Structure formats: C-alpha cells, structure tokens
Amino acid sequence: MSKYQFQESDIYIPGTDIPKNRLGIDDPILLHEIEETLLQEAYRVFIGELNPSVCFDEHYFKSLHYRVFSALYDWAGEFRSVDICKGGSIFCLARNLVNASKKIFQELEREGFLKNMGSLDNQAFANRVAYYQCELIALHPFYELNGRITRLFFDLIAIYNGYAPIDYSHGLTNDKQGAANVYINASITCVQCADNRLLQELIFKGLSKM
C-alpha cells in the first residue's frame, strides 16, 4: 500500500509508490522523465487546439488526463475509487467525487468557464483561478498526476485569456521537504482550511500577459 493512501489500491507496484504502467517501468526516475516528456508534448498539442468553441468543462478536464497519460496508465482519465490522504489532508471521499466534481464544473460553467476574463486585472483573474484551483486540489479526483493536470488545465485557461502559462516557480520546487514547498503549503490551506489566499498570491505572482 502506498504511503499516501488509506485504502488498498492496486495501481502501485506492490511495496512501492511507483504506479504500474504499460511499459513495465519500475525505475521512478525514468518513469518521471517519460511523464514529463508526455506532459511537455501535451502542452504543445492542447495549446494548438485552443479555439473559441473549447469548453473548460469536466469532460475536457478528464480528457486532458486521459490524452496525456493513457499511453502509460490504464486508469488515465478515470476518477479514483479509493480514498486518498496526503500529509494530514483528506481529499474528497471517492463516493462523493462524481457529485462534488459536477458541482465545481457547473459553477465554472456559470462563470463562462473563465473564458472572457481578458479585461480583468491580474489580481481579479488570479483570484478566480485560485478559487477553482483550490476546489480541484481538494477534489484530487485521479489516482495520480492531479497536480500536473490541474496546473495544465488552468494554464490552458490562462493562455486562452492572453496570459503565458502560469509560472509557479515562486512556489513549486522539487524540494521533497513539504514545508519548504510553497505550492504544497497553499494546497494544504486549501484542503484543510478552505482558504485559497496563499494560492491567489502565488498565481498572481506567476501571471504575465503574452
């Protein structure tokens, strides 16, 4: 059982936190490199596909996960069926995922999928992105790769509105010490305190017009 889970899941190679994958890779560094390559290629493809008829809805969000990672993982694009916690945070219970996700995406739809925010100032745009990003961080709907797909999703919304991809380098480090990672701290306050102000600040710092 992975250290992050509190229910059995057979997505990991037994005794490790390395997800079983279609290539049979059990070297975490190599697997991470392949994930990174797939993600970079996905940025190119999805940015190229942006157009006014794109809806940033639940189907689109799930399809990002599927299309980026289905070459590696059977569960790409599928919501998890186990409960997950990380570092004291309990994400949305698996049995509530479908309804909770619907609620978030219905709200996003009522806000026009944040598609026409180009006239807002950066702070107002950052606040709306942080609000929805906080919701999706707390949802944590997939077994793995939630962080990367969630950031990809909001990068695409930012690009749609004339921004560059959001620069999280002020907060997202490869530092494995959770306490030193501002993005993780911002995620923790989202999940544990329903407070997205740290995330607002990070996103605001990371916004620039293209």
Ligand SMILES: Nc1ncnc2c1ncn2[C@@H]1O[C@H](COP(=O)(O)OP(=O)(O)O)[C@@H](O)[C@H]1O
């Ligand atoms: N202790 C925590 N409390 C709340 N959220 C967390 C915690 N640790 C990580 N997260 C959130 O989970 C994300 C990582 O989820 P994961 O599915 O492993 O995605 P990825 O593999 O892309 O990093 C982080 O980006 C962060 O938003």
Ligand SMILES: [Mg+2]
């Ligand atoms: Mg992960």
